[in-house]
Amino acid sequence: MGPSAPLDDSPPPYGTLVFDCDSTLCGIEGIDELRELGEIAGRRRAEVAALTERAMAGGLALEAVYGRRLELLRPSRAAIEALGRQYVASALPNGREMVAALHALGKRVCIVSGGIRAAVLVLAAHLNLRATEVFAVEVSHDSAGEYLGFDQLSPLARSGGKLGVVLQLARENPRAAVALVGDGATDLEAGPAAQRFVAFGGVVRRPEVFARARVHCDRRDLAALLPLLCSPAEIEQLAEDPAHGSLLRAAQP
Numbered sequence: 001m002g003p004s005a006p007l008d009d010s011p012p013p014y015g016t017l018v019f020d021c022d023s024t025l026c027g028i029e030g031i032d033e034l035r036e037l038g039e040i041a042g043r044r045r046a047e048v049a050a051l052t053e054r055a056m057a058g059g060l061a062l063e064a065v066y067g068r069r070l071e072l073l074r075p076s077r078a079a080i081e082a083l084g085r086q087y088v089a090s091a092l093p094n095g096r097e098m099v100a101a102l103h104a105l106g107k108r109v110c111i112v113s114g115g116i117r118a119a120v121l122v123l124a125a126h127l128n129l130r131a132t133e134v135f136a137v138e139v140s141h142d143s144a145g146e147y148l149g150f151d152q153l154s155p156l157a158r159s160g161g162k163l164g165v166v167l168q169l170a171r172e173n174p175r176a177a178v179a180l181v182g183d184g185a186t187d188l189e190a191g192p193a194a195q196r197f198v199a200f201g202g203v204v205r206r207p208e209v210f211a212r213a214r215v216h217c218d219r220r221d222l223a224a225l226l227p228l229l230c231s232p233a234e235i236e237q238l239a240e241d242p243a244h245g246s247l248l249r250a251a252q253p
């Protein structure tokens with residue numbers, strides 16, 4: 001299979017559901033948000049924005065920009081806490097309800113993100129996901145809360161790293177198929193580790209990601225993912241519990 005061939009796809013059910021964070025579970029990009037929160041000069045802000053755009057379009061290796069962006073931003077502990085609150089404030093509709101439904105079906109639900117773990121954990125808690133199901137990049141601070149650095153060994157700060165993390169999740173439950181939902185180039189790179197990759201365009205629609213994915217979602221509502229992640233029998237099972245009623249209605253096209 002060449003690099004531009006469409007990904008393979010197998011229908012549900014899946015045992016492990018993996019979600020990207022930025023522009024998938026929430027409506028913002030953490031790096032952009034930190035840029036807005038931070039007190040940094042215009043030229044550096046523009047440099048961060050340009051690096052992010054090129055990295056997300058797949059034009060630059062992630063490791064070439066990851067550390068540089070954080071070095072420009074140097075996010076304090078307070079800035080990362082504020083980012084966590086922004087993640088929750090911009091959470092897409094029906095995230096909590098979708099997670100509750102997937103848990104009710106006995107699925108493992110994970111977030112795999114190149115974002116900053118302390119901020120992603122705030123969104124995860126809002127979605128009722130445990131910290132052990134969150135895979136993201138650790139950032140360290142001094143005792144005053146000033147930025148010290150990030151975990152340079154994290155695979156999620158490198159191109160192709162998401163693929164490795166999703167492969168590991170697949171290995172942890174070899175009998176369960178994996179579905180992966182994301183909007184960006186690093187999500188697409190991880191697609192071959194999953195039995196289904198859903199290109200999510202509910203926040204930002206990236207043509208290069210949509211071009212290779214066989215399954216797409218364009219609605220800014222996580223309920224719309226349900227029919228793409230669950231089998232008809234699983235949807236019927238959910239319909240038996242009125243607690244999932246509003247989610248199932250929102251899932252209708």
Ligand SMILES: [Mg+2]
Nearest residue numbers: 020022023184
């Ligand atoms: Mg994303």
